[in-house]
Amino acid sequence: MSNATLLAPVQTARPAAEPIARPIAPITRVAASPHPAPAQQRPEPAVPAGSAARGFALYVGIDEQKAAQAGVSLGILVDALRRTLADLAPAAQTYATVALAPVAAGGRDVDVVRLALHEPSAVARTRPEPVDEDLANRVIVDISRKRVLIDGESANFTYKEFELLQYLVLREGRTIDRAELVSSLWSAGTEEEAPGERTIDVHVRRLRAKLSRYEDIVRTVRGIGYRFDRHADVVIRYGNGTPSPDRF
Incomplete structure (x- = not known):
């Protein structure tokens, strides 16, 4: 495959x-009935917040x-x-x-x-997860559990910091400009006020600080934005939690 x-x-x-x-x-x-039976109503699929x-x-x-x-x-x-x-x-x-x-x-x-x-959930099923002894000397981004492990220890990422890293990871190799990060991670309707584009730099600096010696997996593309680069010591765990189109 x-x-x-x-x-x-x-x-x-x-x-x-x-x-x-x-x-x-x-x-x-077929003309819709003005009073369709509740059983005929197909519920809208749930989407993640934001x-x-x-x-x-x-x-x-x-x-x-x-x-x-x-x-x-x-x-x-x-x-x-x-x-x-x-x-x-x-x-x-x-x-x-x-x-x-x-x-x-x-x-x-x-x-x-x-x-x-x-399709993400189909690809996820084909990726083996690393065994525990492989946790040392590497960073693991666990998408399914929304956590980051650094050298086997759980990193203290805030929800927004993990969202930022996850957004870049799922678009591996593509440079994401600041405007896209703001519009995607601070969409209308959320309680948190959307930052200015330059404020994204502050969030990225905090993210890199917590990544410690692995900070260069989030690269700056001067004048544009940021990109996630895969290293040999980086493991991405996708799990099976990615929504699949067949849920409709």
Whole structure:
């Protein structure tokens, strides 16, 4: 699975040589009842404090052979879903990509797709956790338990300090500017007042001080922001607590 890659966005236009596929039945919109029964109401999925749902990912497990047996193709399926979404929510934006995996990859199709597209909870299940004797002489960022261990000892991080480190860790290798950190970690509606962009530097200095001799895992990119760099003596524990799209 590790060599899974992403293909360019699916081209939904049907090639000229493609055989005529079975027509897709049109979707009939049903008027909502003015007083729907409580059992019919789907609850909104819970999101972590300080964040907001901005969309969703729908993972579809089917290969070209199975699609052909159903009289369609992957491109036709993507086009049908896009047309349905355009009818229900015209303002929605879409992006489609194909998941590539080894031919002999086993397991459910949808699980293969989730792993190939690096869905967080699917990737987390494939990462072994280090044994206790490996705790010395390294820093462990435990995302699932929201704690940091330095040389086997728990570091006294505040909630906001851990959030800041976690935000950088989950975007490993990408430089995050100060404005993004402020807007993401001090979003509207939180009790704590959002700091100025330069105040982020103070939070980072405190974070680095607690990281002690591992402080350089949080690097400053002059004039832009900050980046998390993985070192050989840094372990990230993701656990299985990352929300998965299939909770919908």
